[in-house]
Amino acid sequence: MKPFFILIKCALGRSYEVAAAIADSEVASEIYSIAGEHDLLVKIYVEDGTDIGHFVNERIHCVPGIVDTRTIPTFKAF
Template structure:
């Protein structure tokens, strides 16, 4: 399994709604609200052969209330 993170910017006032939709979809390992340019940071785990771009496009981007995302690929855990 390989982990990666997605920073999510939501439409105003929709962060909790988006977080709930992600939790209900049972695709995220962890979901946190954050301060700054983005509203949420979400940790995902996928199989090693999974196309992360396709996963984000098909599983995350369709959730109502998401304005923008930034995917952070991880290399090694310490």
């Protein structure tokens, strides 16, 4: 399994709704509300060899209330 992170910017007032929708879809390992430029930090695990861009497009971008995302792939855990 390979982890990656997604920073999500939500429409005003919709961060809890977006977080709940992602949690209900059971694709995320962890979801955090954060301060700053983005509203949510999401940790996701996928099988090795999974196309992360396709996964994010199909499973995350379809959630209503998301304005922007930034995907952060991981390489090695220490």
